[in-house]
Amino acid sequence: MAGPSPFLIDEPVSQLGRNLTYGLLDSIGRAIVTGQFDNAVFPTEAELAKQHGVSRSVTREAVKMLTAKGLLSARPRQGTTVQPTSSWNLFDTDVLRWMLERQLSVDLLRQFNELRVAVEPEAAALAAQVAGEDDIKRIDEGLQRMQAAERGLDEPLDADIAFHVAVLRASKNPFYIQLRDVVSTALRTSIRFTNRIKGRTADVAEHAKVRDAIASRDPAAARIAMRRIIGDVLDLIEVRLPSDE
Structure with missing residues (x-):
């Protein structure tokens, strides 16, 4: 009897390869960021493959991705080194x-929010000028989710992030919009940190002022309202910094 066609397993094997690659990427990337390779020679692809029980092709792809992220450098006759x-x-x-997972770094959170205060108030001001009705609707939906979260009907983190991402999108500026994934990733840590200090979730009333200013086409008010939200976060971080450094 003829065996099964090899083509039947192409897709599962391909999917498995991708899962192994991203699993190895995550493992090595976290090890680099947490300093496990500090003052040590980075393993060869053959050594990594053996250590993690994966193929050389999987290892090669993971190393290539880490190189693209700036964590590694691979050069002829020099091997692969941590950057x-x-x-x-x-x-x-x-x-x-x-970086955020390796150990809660208050200084890193401060730096992230310094980026936010340089970007999000201007994004809010732009949104007040150029946002369409669909954009304002998404901002309002984010605010409604925050209000629902206060009643225990939504997840506070997801609701807060949805609001801020909606404002970035409403700016229509492609550079601001492309920051949405960075903002979403870092906000998850930043919001948990600030909520733990305040003992409560985000100030919905302050977020409503941003929504109202954008809906009223008032760029100055939108800028001020968003700056106040992020400024409050920076104040909390500065208060905490001396005991965490």
Whole structure:
């Protein structure tokens, strides 16, 4: 009897390969960010394959992806080396997630929110000028989710993130919009941190002021309202910094 056609397993094997690659990417990436390779020679592809029980092709692909993220450098006759933090792509959501997960860094949260305060108030001001009705509807839906979360009917983190991402999208600026994944990733840590200090979730009334200003086509008010939200976060972080450094 003829055996099964090899073509029947192509897709499952392909999917398995992708899962193995991303699993290895996550494992090595986290190890690099947490300093496990500091002052140590980075393993060869053959050694990594053996250590993790995967094929050389899976290892090669994971190393290639980590190189693209700025964590590794592979050069002829020099091998593969871990790059300094200054070379890492901090706008890559995997890199940012690994950095935030390695140990809660209040200083990193401050730096992230300094980026936010430079971007989100201007995005809100732009949204007040150019947002369409669908954009304002999404912002309003985010606010409604925040209100529902206060009553225990939605997830506070997801609701808060939905609001801020909706404002970025409403700016119509492609550079601001592409920051949505970075903002979403980092906000998950930032919001947990600030909520733990405040003992409550985000101030819905302050977020409503941003929504109202955008809906009223008032760029100055939108900018001020968003700056106040992020400024409050920065104030909380500055208060906490001396005891966490």
